[in-house]
Amino acid sequence: MEGKHSIIEVKDLISVMNNTVILSDINFHVEQGEIAVIIGGSGSGKTTVLKHLLGLYHSMDQAVSVMGENPSVLEEHEQKAFYKKIGVMYQEGALLKSLTVGENVGLPLEQHTNLPPDFITEVVRLKLQMVQLENAIDKFPSQLSGGMLKRAALARAIVMDPPVLFCDEPGSGLDPVTLYALDELIINLKEQLGMTVVMVTHDVSSVLHMADRVIFLEKGVSIFQGTVKDAKYSDHANIREFFARGMGE
Amino acid sequence: MSDSPGQQSRYFLRGEVLEIDGDFTFRTIHGFIQYCRKTLPQFSGEHLTIDIEGIRSMDSGGVTAINFIRKDLEKRGIGTTLSGGSSRTRKKLDVFSEAEAGIEEESEELVRKAGYFEKLGKRSAEIFNKYVTSFFKLMSEITYWTFAGLFTKRAYRKGEVSNQAVLMGVNAALIVGMMSFIIGLVLALQSAAQLRSFGANIYIVDLTVIAMMSEMGPLITAIMVAGRSGSSIAAEIATMKVTSETDALKTMGVIPVRFIVVPKMYGGLLTMPFLTILADVLGIMGGMLIAGAYLDIAPVVFLNRMGDVLYLRDIIFGVVKSLVFIYLIVISGSYFGFSASKVDSGVGRVTTSAVVFSIALVIFADSIMGLFFY
Structure with missing residues (x-):
């Protein structure tokens, strides 16, 4: 496709913690505007890869590039600027329990801009409306259901219109109908905001529904990257089995 | 091939x-x-x-x-x-x-099969690298942001400092006051019999006032606050860590120490001197009650004598101590909170450790300061 370029590149990413090799050979790239899904079985290193992409774990200089930067090696002020350009939706939502949904969603704006509070409230309302959660603005996270929590977390992640959205297991703990609705929501938001989405999941239905690119991890190694169709008919027996079992075949 | x-x-x-x-x-x-x-x-x-x-x-x-x-x-x-x-x-x-x-x-x-001293040395080096270094690193970060936070844009929510001041100070006033009153009472009661036998009744004032102002007041307050707030700081941060809230803050470009710990530090520093003075006053009142009941020392006589034996230096010393204690309590609560991990589901563990460690730290600091200000 014309004009597309790699927005994320991972080259020979290695992760060693306490003398244990967690990731040993991770290579993939994600093009602008894509929904890239990192899949693999439990313990395959999906979340570790995500944490490297977010700069929460240190990685070697050239191993990770997100919008041309490796967040783990940036200076504190550069890191702050980097984090303004990304949105992250965590597995359990990770909303701050002491704040209302509205305060949670508005937090990045409050921290990084000098916008007046009433304007921030307007932006928060808009974002909550986009995730169909406008009535929850004054509720606390403890008052929300699992699906609502995920949508509130999504609203917080997109509040500053980031070019890249990272999602860690967005579907965990959701029933299939709510999960489908959440996947649809992410696809729509990606279209509306022109984002690139990187998602970690082991939910095959989400992969089939959303993914433009699939990155398959096995025991800390990326053994495949390509389209969903290529993944389903991959030469690699484990990938085929993963999809077959996920689709209930 | x-x-x-x-x-x-x-x-x-x-x-x-x-x-x-x-x-x-x-x-x-x-x-x-x-x-x-x-x-x-x-x-x-x-x-x-x-x-x-x-x-x-x-x-x-x-x-x-x-x-x-x-x-x-x-x-x-x-x-x-x-x-x-x-x-x-x-x-x-x-x-x-x-x-x-x-x-x-x-x-x-x-x-x-490493020898005993080798194992001891290795373990000590591990403890030093793992715990001591990270403790001092966090301590320096908290100290930096506590001071820098005064001159930079507010990184925490509006009203958070007063909220913390209420939680750590106002809500602790009743229990701290009660405990201090009882301890002042017991202290005077135990001394009364001894002083009476020497005919040194009036010295109960010196004993109660100096003990409460420079030692017991700040110490009791700190121990009570460590039990209440030290544990709650550790539990709150540990829960945030386990539920990825601290990661979420980092990836929103917010420094967790600034957002979570600094308002607690300000809240504690603002209220701890008042709590300590409250503890001092109620402890002295306990002593005054016993002095009147057992040694026939009228409140006026007690207060007159108190004016003679109490110096401004003792009051300031008590307040300075209370500020050092709350600083140590917030740091140790935060340290154990941030050291929690998902792997060992350690919220309960770190809470207990935070209380034990902060009380130990307070007593240790008290003895050091006692040596300096004697």
Whole structure:
């Protein structure tokens, strides 16, 4: 496709913690505007890869590039600027329990801009409306259901219109109908905001529904990257089995 | 030669050079090890060069296989050298050899059965690196942001400092006041009998006032606050850590220490002196009650004598102590909170540790300050 370029590149990413090799050979790239899904079985290193992409774990200089930067090696002020350009939706939502949904969603704006509070409230309302959660603005996270929590977390992640959205297991703990609705929501938001989405999941239905690119991890190694169709008919027996079992075949 | 679907590797021993080509991964190394076990026992040279120039891809299995063969040869007194290799291959070798070296080091030490002092030293070094260094690192970060926060844009929510002041100070006033009153009462009661037998009744004022103002008041308050707020700080931060809220803050560009800890520090620093003065006053009132009831010292006489024995220095000393104590309580609560991990579900564990450690730290600091301000 014309004009597309790699927005994320991972080259020979290695992760060693306490003398244990967690990731040993991770290579993939994600093009602008894509929904890239990192899949693999439990313990395959999906979340570790995500944490490297977010700069929460240190990685070697050239191993990770997100919008041309490796967040783990940036200076504190550069890191702050980097984090303004990304949105992250965590597995359990990770909303701050002491704040209302509205305060949670508005937090990045409050921290990084000098916008007046009433304007921030307007932006928060808009974002909550986009995730169909406008009535929850004054509720606390403890008052929300699992699906609502995920949508509130999504609203917080997109509040500053980031070019890249990272999602860690967005579907965990959701029933299939709510999960489908959440996947649809992410696809729509990606279209509306022109984002690139990187998602970690082991939910095959989400992969089939959303993914433009699939990155398959096995025991800390990326053994495949390509389209969903290529993944389903991959030469690699484990990938085929993963999809077959996920689709209930 | 070894093949597996999609991957191939080749290896040949030519004279004093062992050449390895192709994909050298978990899928292909089995054949390599078999080959080496068959051919290398016949190798009669003093030095073997392992040529890795032709390696196309390599994983941790490949690195381990090379190191495995090298070790085997070295045991037989045969030196080895690696030759060639792309930067990618060399990088893999460096990383995995480093990880392997750590494992080896540990296992060798186990075989050697380290002596008592060696184990003690090793454990002390580990504790120092793991706990002491990280404690002081966090302490410096909190201290920095506590001061820098006064001159930079507010990083926490509006009203958070007063909220913390209420939680840590106002809500603790009743229990701190009650405890201090009882302790003042008991202190005076225990001394009354002794003083009366020497006819030194009036000295009960000196004893109660000085003890409460410079020692018991700040200490009781700090212990009560450590039990209430130290544990709650640790539990709150640990829960945030376990539920990825601290990660979420980081990836929103918010420094967790600034957002979570600094308002608690301000809240504590603002209220702790008042709590301590409240404890002092109520403790003295307890002593005054006993002085009146058991030693016939009227409140007016008690207060007059108090004016003679109490110096401003004692009041300031008590307040300074209270500020140091709350600083230590917030730091130790935060330290244990941030050290919680999902792996050991340690919210309960860190809460207990935070209370024990902060009380110990307070008593230790109290004794040090006692020496300085004696």
